[in-house]
Amino acid sequence: MNGTATVSNKAGASDVFALLVRWLLGGMFLYMGLSKALHPVEFLKLVRQYDLLHHHLLLNFVASSLPWFEIFCGLLLVFGVAVRGAATMLVAMLIPFSLAVLMRALAIYDAGGLPFCAIKFDCGCGAGEVFICRKLAENVLLTAQAVMLILWRNHRLCLHNLLFRSVPVSARG
């Protein structure tokens, strides 16, 4: 042993768990992104309903690029390329989006006599009409998964590692 750092070829249970989290999160974003990208006009109308973007260029930019950006990040996670960067971008999207959904739900709650968790609307998430409490819980879970992937130090079962991983010294002959 000459002290050179090597990466073990053996994947532990924690690596398999990280892989499953990656696939789950990546798969979710792939599905949600595709369902919006295939119906961009519907998504454009939903984004407009939030009444947050008042200039048409900004509205069009968000409605046209966000679904494809989600697909891109989903693909990175599924294949294990730039996992921590992709997970960071997902957190950066999930937090403001969840706040926007919460604000809209609160506005509906203030306007009507519905219990908060009985409020249901199409939030533009790609899954149609959803109960707000369920959606917010789902977003908290997705954010937690993304944070976990950011904090995970070694993503062994990644395409990046499979292609570029260090070869153990002993294996070099």
Next chain:
Amino acid sequence: MRNARAILLEALCVAAAGLVFALAANALSPRGLRLSRNYFPEIAPPPGRTSSTGAVTTGTVTISGKTPGDIAQRLQQLGLQLVSSNEVVELFRDPRYEQGIVVFIDARDDQHYAAGHIPGAWQFDRYRAENYLPAVLPVCLTALKVVVYCSGGECEDSEFAAIMLRDAGVPREVLFVYIGGITEWKANGLPTETGTRGSGALLKTTP
């Protein structure tokens, strides 16, 4: 600290690459949005038009009202006429409908139009107006009554479509908006046509 910086740098690279991917995918997609087009223009009401309250409307009107009363008032401010459910049925059964003197325009997208539209209605998806206007405009210009509808409820596409037709030269006097839309039409048990216009595939709906 170095680790955090590395993650941020990686995130920035993902953001830049993702943005390029997203813009390219939207540009290449046949369903992609046009970034520069204003799909929800603020609509100027006809100059000097008097509202139902007697006040002269000026400036612009934004489409934001939600209740049927709001929608009706807003349409009047925009200079558009409303048509009720009973009037729509009368127009549909009017012999002039067969002759093209009365025209129905469906302002929904391909998928919804194919799933069921008022028999004989022309499709005019305003988000892809360039694909439909060449066929629809001559029909509207020769008609004496043009009824535009969409899904009903909070759907605003019939209003925007009517405004587009008005701006394209269809006289304001012949344009009518059916705010009940296809939802009300079906709820009244009236038939719908599936597939393309004139397909003859009629569906009888039960109220």
